Amino acid sequence: MKLTDEQFLADFAEMSVCGATPGGGVDRQAATPEDHKTRAWFSGWLARHGFTESVDAIGNQFGMCELLPGRPWVLVGSHLDSQPLAGRYDGAYGVLAGAYAATRVLDQITDQTLNPQFNVAVVNWFNEEGSRFAPSLMGSSVFTGKLPLEKALATRDHVGVTVAEALGGGTVAHGPAPTLSEVAHYAEIHIEQGRVLEDSGINIGLVDRTWAASKYRVRVVGSQSHTGSTRMEDRQDALYGASLIITAVRELTEEFEPGRLHSSVSELYVLPNSPVTVAREVTMNVDLRSPDEAVLARAVEMLAVRVAECEARSRTRVLVEPTHSWGLLAYPPAGVALARSAARELGLSYTEVMTVAGHDSTNLKDVVPTVMLFVPSVAGISHNEMELTRDGDALRGVRLLTEVLGRLVSGNPA
Incomplete structure (x- = not known):
């Protein structure tokens, strides 16, 4: 059965119960019990929808669908960990949106309306936020070779617990996870965490540079x-x-x-x-x-x-x-062009934007072709329990990410 928009909203609401706060947000810092609970929820979701799960040595959680053995992977995802007393959307929206986009692309392959050239994997990057363990973007930094695994695992929080200790007892790996050399493309969607899109009434931000x-x-x-x-x-x-x-x-x-x-x-x-x-x-x-x-x-x-x-x-x-x-780091122009074409195809309004915040995609873009998308944030509020992206904006983002992912998986960016 094909997943609907209503199911996406219901799944997002169910996932948001993990680490929920009285103020309507979440608090699930990396490798805390709340984060492990969220990862376990996502593990169950992946299993129910036909993905094979694997977790690498730094805790990056992958849901994989190997369509063409030996071929590279297209990764899509974000992160499930949060800041203390944070909002529900930062990172988590991108993980579930990626999972839905991947599932819908797989439906297109089953229906023979899309011919795959690559395998597909959804990823939940470990410790993007860096609030419990510094630095931030830890999982994607290890994955891309920017941070040694041993150094990351030995990092301690403020009470002396190491990353290795905190990860123990969490999600268990099942089979080998993708490695950087096996990745052909990466795509990520995220809430803007600013108010350029909302102020201008535009549906989608095409991220072309970082501050x-x-x-x-x-x-x-x-x-x-x-x-x-x-x-x-x-x-x-x-x-x-x-x-x-x-x-x-x-x-x-x-x-x-x-x-x-x-x-x-x-x-x-x-x-x-x-x-x-x-x-x-x-x-x-x-x-x-x-x-x-x-x-x-x-x-x-x-x-x-x-x-x-x-x-x-x-x-x-x-x-x-x-x-x-x-410095001012550019996202690959080909990825921006692909996203622009996809947005036009779907009739979505768009603009090129810079990202002020850091994201896992800022690591990936330096080593693999990467597409980064934004959806509007109400009043630009983020890292706050009042963080909100309206349902219509969230669903438009899933539609666009599905189109982008389908083009990447098929090897047809036009």
């Missing part, structure tokens, strides 16, 4: 002392120094035209974090992103100057360690 980004781990080192008795002139308050840096990072955006620079500080750790002790150390993440590499370079220079000023003012020592950086 440039520079990320840092910042440690502010002061001296622990008594919050009451220590004289103000004697204090070396790391939390005060951190607050100055936080303000400086935010105010960097005011030096440029609106929309040219996004900045944030996140994941704050304070030591000793006692109510009667001046902080001796604060560790935090600083994130700068821009659609203009020159703007980003200027912001990085300005940040260095302002950090020095904050250091002097707070009488602390500030250590800045670069963690990630990338």
Whole structure:
């Protein structure tokens, strides 16, 4: 029986019960019991719909349909893990949309309306979010050879549990998983996590580039002392120094035209974090992103100057360690053209957009031909329980992804 739009919405609602929060979102950080529950749900879905499941060494979960033994694979998918107290759609929509697209393409093959040239696999990438285990995009980074497997498995969360330990007892591998050398194409669909599409009333975003980004781990080192008795002139308050840096990072955006620079500080750790002790150390993440590499370079220079000023003012020592950086990275033009043609065929409105957020496709696009699609996000809200994509937009995305996947599997991009 062919899967309907109504079944997609029902399956999405059922999947969203896994790790559900009182505020209407989900909380299923990588390899937590909630994430394992979601993976188990997806495992059952794959089995019911004729896919063979396999899980690789870093926890990437594949649902495979081998049509032509020995031929390469077309992968389609996203991720099921989430941020803390996050929305239901980020990542998870793309996994289920990919599964439905793959199933519908297989129906076309059964009906002999599509002649396959490649095998088909749906993938749930492990730890895309990076909230429990850093870095983000972990599963796809290992898969593409950008991160050593041993390093990823040894990564610890904030209570000392390793990835290897957290993955233990989860989904069990059944047979060999696809490897990078066996992949011919990759496709992913995702909610926009911004409001360009909604503001313009456009159905689909064709992702053609990423914003440039520079990320840092910042440690502010002061001296622990008594919050009451220590004289103000004697204090070396790391939390005060951190607050100055936080303000400086935010105010960097005011030096440029609106929309040219996004900045944030996140994941704050304070030591000793006692109510009667001046902080001796604060560790935090600083994130700068821009659609203009020159703007980003200027912001990085300005940040260095302002950090020095904050250091002097707070009488602390500030250590800045670069963690990630990338320029304006293009998605393959052939993939954008394929998606544009498919959207036209279906009568969907579309526009080319940049992605500000990172996705597993940003790893895959560097090594295999990749197509990345967006559907609208209501009010641009994401990483929030209020995250929402309307049913009509979600279903239009599944239709387009099915068309794109069918063209990739048939080897006919026109």
